[in-house]
Amino acid sequence: MDVKLVSSILGTVVKVAAVLPLLPLPISLLYGELDCIAPLLLTSLIMLVCGVALERIARVERHVRPRHAIVAVPIIWLVIPLFTSLPYRFCEHMSWLDAYFESMSGWTTTGLTVLPDIDHAHRTILFWRSLEQWVGGLGIVVSIISILRFETPSLLYVAEAREERIRPNVVNTAKEMWKIYITITAVGFLALWAAGMNPFDALNHSMTAVATGGFSTRSESVTAWHSPTVELITVVLMVLGATSFVTHYRVAKTFRTSPAELPKRIIKALRQYLQDRQFLTMIGLTAAVTAYAGAVSGDRAWDVVRYYGYQAVSAITCxxxxxxxxxxxxxxxxxxxxxxxxxxxxxxxxAGAIKVLRFLIMAEAVKAAIARRTQPIRGVVVPRIGSRVLSEDEISDAFAIASAYMFFLLIGTLLLTAYGYPLVDALFEVASAQGGVGLSSGITAPNAPAFVKILLIFHMWIGRLEVLPCLAALYWLTLILKRLAVKGRD
Incomplete structure (x- = not known):
């Protein structure tokens, strides 16, 4: 393992990310929050200095190999939140642990918060949280790839738990994703503004809805507006954020290139969503859970759809x-x-969590296994999704990720129950943290024990990168430490 190469990658990302703390400065000036300017500038300066130092110390070409990417990316997701926790520490006077928790929750688009008083927090910090989620929604490394050119960006792209591509080239894929992302965010901002939110609240909620992050400028979240229109708009934004950007690209391309009249072009574009099995599965599961809650609770249909249905959408879109x-x-x-x-x-x-596609893959694999046991010996059963035949690697990866994900989910739940929390609440909280959701059963709070916060930080981290890259990084880091220990003894 080339430690210098990993340091070089880390340094480059930190150096480029140093521009982010400068973006909330107009908010500080607009609302007269001058006490936040120095922490933001200090954060940017520290990131720039550390990034440049890491690059110069390493002084190597970016010949990235899979093991370098698999180590560098999880470290990046630990280090960047550490730097960007400084504004929380010095603007809101949060403890170092709480500041890191808030920053990690932002970057991983989780949305769990330990900010003591959201309603009276600096608007600069509220925008900073939203900005972290907005950039983190597409991924730190994906954002950097769209700006810089690494020799093998595809390795970093995959190491950040992304596989599908809009364009054959990873750099162009990242750029297309950003175009779609910005467009949806802008439309969401205008819609929320028109629905009654002020421009600041509309911008923040559009950013965090599309990022499926969930940070709000109010302690009551969207409940503060008591508006079915606002709720409906955020539902649309959440679903769009949790829908594959490959599908969004196909919709946009169909809409642009179709020679038909506008209504027909809209219909052709919408068909792209209806042909996306992941999209249909999300909608189906949401409807099923909402119907289940309504049947068991016996509440009025409108209340079931509005409250249980909204939480169901918020949960599956993470x-x-x-x-x-x-x-x-x-x-x-x-x-x-x-x-x-x-x-x-x-x-x-x-969106986070295991992902709909992997459940579809596992379901097809199980279906094929059952069919092979019930059909004649000469029958050939091949698992497929639509017309695409699933490879053995796809199937094994789906089962591996799901198994590892569930293992850590259960371990975290057991640790919280051992700490005295009810089983259902513990499972809910860990699932929320690891899935990057942000709904809380009440466990996450400013006065929560340090152990609970550290545990949830860990689950946010491994969940954002879908567990396996984190385990691989820990494996390689263990080898590096062993080698350093051997050299030290020699």
Whole structure:
């Protein structure tokens, strides 16, 4: 393992990311929050100096190999939140642990918060949280790839738990994703502004909805507006964020290139969504959980759709917005929502968790295995999704990621229950953290024990990178430490 190469990659990313703390400065000036200017400038300066230092110390070409990428990317996701926790520490006077928790929750688009008083926090910090989620939604490395040219960007792209491509070239894929991302965010901002939010709230909620992050400028989340229109707009934004950007690209391309009249072009574009099995599965699971909650609770249909349905959408898209008090939900509703948080959204989207596609792959593999045992010996059964035949690698990867994901989910749940929390609440909280959701059963709070915060930080980290890259990074880091220990003894 070339430690210098990993340091060089880390230094480059940190150096480029140093521009991000400068972006909230106009908010500080606009709202007269001058006490936040120095922490933002200091954060940017420290990141720039450390990034340049790491690059110069390494002084190597970027001949990235898989093992370098698999180590560098998880470290990047640990280090960047460490730097960007400084504004929380010095603007809001949070403890170092709370500041790191908030920053990690932002970058991983989780949305769990330990900010003591959101309603009276600096607007600079509220925008900073939203900005972290917005950039983190597409991925730190994906964002850097769209700016810089590494020799083998595809390795870094895959190491950040992304596989599908819009264009054959990874750099062009990242750029196309950003074009789509910015467009949806801009439309969402205008829609929320028109629905009654002020421009600041509309911008923040559009950013965090599309990023499926869930940070809000109000402690009551979208409930503060008491507006079905706002809720409907955020539902659309959450679903769009959790839908594959490959599908969005196909929709945009169909809409642009179709020679038909506008209504026909719209119909052709919408058909692209209806042909996306991940999109249809998300909608189907949301409807099923909502119907289940309605059948068991016996509440009015409108209340079921508005409250249980909204939480179901927020859970499966891994956003975390809420228009009701989840703490008051019955246990059966929490368990149903937990299942959606484990499933998650589409691949090549901003959503987290295991992802719908992997469940579809595993279901097809099980279906094929059953068919092979019930059909004649000479029958050939091949697992496929649509017309695409699934490879053995795809199937094994799906089962490996799902198994590792569930293993850590259960371990985290057991640790929280051992700490005294109820089983359902513990499972709900860990599933929310690991899936990058942000809905809370009440465990996450400013006064939560340090152990709980550290545990949830760990789950946010491994969940954002889908576990396996983190395990691979820990494996390589263990080897590096062993070699250094041997050299030290010699």
């Amino acid at each position: 956003c975390g917005f809420s228009n009701a008090d989840v703490l008051s939900f019955p246990e059966y509703a929490k368990l149903a929502i937990t299942i959606l948080m484990i499933v998650g959204g589409s691949t090549a989207s901003t």
